Amino acid sequence: MGEAGLEPRLLESAPRRSNVVARIPGTDPAAPALLVHGHLDVVPADPAMWSTHPFSGEVREGVVWGRGAIDMKNAVAMAVAVARHWARTGRRPRRDTVLAFTADEEASAAYGAQWLVRTHPELFAGCTEAVGESGGHTEHVRAPDGRTVRLYPVAAGERGTAWLRLWASGTAGHGSRPNSDNAVQAVAAAVARIGEHRWPHRLTPLTRAAITEIGAAVGVKADLDAPGFDPDRDLPGVLDRLGEAAALVRGTVRESANPTMLNAGYKVNVIPSDAGAGVDGRVLPGGRESFEAAMDELTGPRVGWEYEHSSPALESPVEAPVFAAMRAALLAFDPSGHVVPVCMAGGTDAKQFSELGIAGYGFTPLLMPPGLDRDAMFHGVDERVPVEALRFGVRVLDRFLSTVE
Numbered sequence: 165m166g167e168a169g170l171e172p173r174l175l176e177s178a179p180r181r182s183n184v185v186a187r188i189p190g191t192d193p194a195a196p197a198l199l200v201h202g203h204l205d206v207v208p209a210d211p212a213m214w215s216t217h218p219f220s221g222e223v224r225e226g227v228v229w230g231r232g233a234i235d236m237k238n239a240v241a242m243a244v245a246v247a248r249h250w251a252r253t254g255r256r257p258r259r260d261t262v263l264a265f266t267a268d269e270e271a272s273a274a275y276g277a278q279w280l281v282r283t284h285p286e287l288f289a290g291c292t293e294a295v296g297e298s299g300g301h302t303e304h305v306r307a308p309d310g311r312t313v314r315l316y317p318v319a320a321g322e323r324g325t326a327w328l329r330l331w332a333s334g335t336a337g338h339g340s341r342p343n344s345d346n347a348v349q350a351v352a353a354a355v356a357r358i359g360e361h362r363w364p365h366r367l368t369p370l371t372r373a374a375i376t377e378i379g380a381a382v383g384v385k386a387d388l389d390a391p392g393f394d395p396d397r398d399l400p401g402v403l404d405r406l407g408e409a410a411a412l413v414r415g416t417v418r419e420s421a422n423p424t425m426l427n428a429g430y431k432v433n434v435i436p437s438d439a440g441a442g443v444d445g446r447v448l449p450g451g452r453e454s455f456e457a458a459m460d461e462l463t464g465p466r467v468g469w470e471y472e473h474s475s476p477a478l479e480s481p482v483e484a485p486v487f488a489a490m491r492a493a494l495l496a497f498d499p500s501g502h503v504v505p506v507c508m509a510g511g512t513d514a515k516q517f518s519e520l521g522i523a524g525y526g527f528t529p530l531l532m533p534p535g536l537d538r539d540a541m542f543h544g545v546d547e548r549v550p551v552e553a554l555r556f557g558v559r560v561l562d563r564f565l566s567t568v569e
C-alpha cells in the first residue's frame with residue numbers, strides 16, 4: 165500500500181498477529197469517514213484433502229485456488245486494488261476512506277478488530293459506516309414461477325452471539341447404586357430440552373424488509389402487514405412460497421440455540437459429581453431478554469448457565485444513502501440483478517466496530533457463476549474464486565466508494 169501513496173500502519177497486538185490500517189484522505193473534509201474492513205487470517209486447511217496446495221494461490225483456468233480465496237483475502241485484495249488504482253490515476257474519494265485489515269476474526273477478534281477498537285480508536289475517527297465481510301455476491305435462485313433470478317444480498321445486520329456454558333452438580337457415587345441426584349442426567353435433560361425447543365418466529369425491521377424485497381424479486385407478494393398477521397403462525401407459509409430464495413432469511417427469523425459440547429465423567433461405573441455442556445445461541449436484535457428467560461426455563465432449577473461469550477446483535481438502516489450507493493453500484497454492472505437486504509445468521513468484525521458507533525454492512529461484491537456454491541467455499545475444501553468474479557467486485561467496489569454520499 166506504500167507504493168499507492170498510502171502510509172499504512174502495521175499494528176501487532178501480539179507476535180505475528182498483524183493488523184494493517186491506512187486512511188485515504190477524502191476531498192471533502194467535512195464529510196464523515198467510511199471504513200472498509202476485512203480479515204487477514206484464515207482457518208486451517210489440510211493439503212491432503214485439496215486438489216491444489218491450499219496456500220499456493222494457484223491460478224488455474226481463470227480461477228484462483230487457495231484458503232482465503234472467498235473467506236476473505238479476496239475482499240482485502242479488491243480493496244487494495246481499488247486504492248492502488250486511485251493512486252495511479254490521481255483519484256480520491258469524497259469521504260475519508262479507512263482501510264482496516266485485521267487478525268484473529270476466525271477466533272475471538274481479541275487480537276484483531278476488538279484490540280484495534282479498544283487500543284487505537286483514533287484510527288477510526290469520523291467513521292460513521294463500515295462495509296465488510298459477506299454480501300453483495302450473486303445468488304442464483306429459482307423463483308417459484310420457474311425463472312432463475314440473480315439476487316445480491318447485502319447484509320445490514322447480524323444476529324448476536326450467545327455462547328453458553330451449562331453445568332450441574334450432583335452426588336457422586338458407584339454406577340451400580342441407586343442415585344436420584346445424577347449430574348449427567350440433569351445436563352443431558354436440559355440439553356435435550358434446548359435442542360427440541362421451537363423458538364418463536366419474530367420479525368425485525370430488517371428481516372421484514374428482507375422478506376418483502378426478496379419476495380418482490382422472485383414475484384411473490386409477501387404481505388407481512390395483513391390484518392392479524394401472526395409471525396409464528398403465518399411466516400413459515402410465506403417463506404415456503406419464496407421457494408429457494410427463502411434460504412437467505414430462514415436462519416434469521418428467530419433465535420436459535422444448538423447444543424455443541426458435552427463434558428462429563430471419566431469411567432463408566434462412576435457417577436461423576438459434575439457435568440457440563442456448551443450451547444451456541446444466536447439472538448436477533450431486541451431478543452436478548454426473551455432469549456435469557458427461555459434459557460432459564462429450559463435449563464430449569466437443576467442446571468446453571470452463563471455466557472462464555474456474548475456479543476450484540478446489529479441492525480443498520482436499509483433506507484440510508486450508503487445502502488442506496490451499494491445497490492446502485494451493483495446494478496450498474498448487473499442491471500437485471502436484484503439487490504436485497506438481509507440479516508446475517510452469524511457474526512463478523514462488524515460487531516467490534518459497532519462499539520465505536522459505526523453502522524456495519526456486509527458488502528464483498530462478487531459475480532459468482534451458477535454452479536459454484538459460494539457457501540460451501542467458506543472453511544471448505546478446494547476454496548476458490550473465478551478471476552472474473554474479482555474483476556466485477558473491484559469495479560463495483562470502486563464505483564461504490566467513489567459515489568457514496
Ligand SMILES: [Zn+2]
Pocket residue numbers: 203235236269297
Ligand atoms: Zn471470514
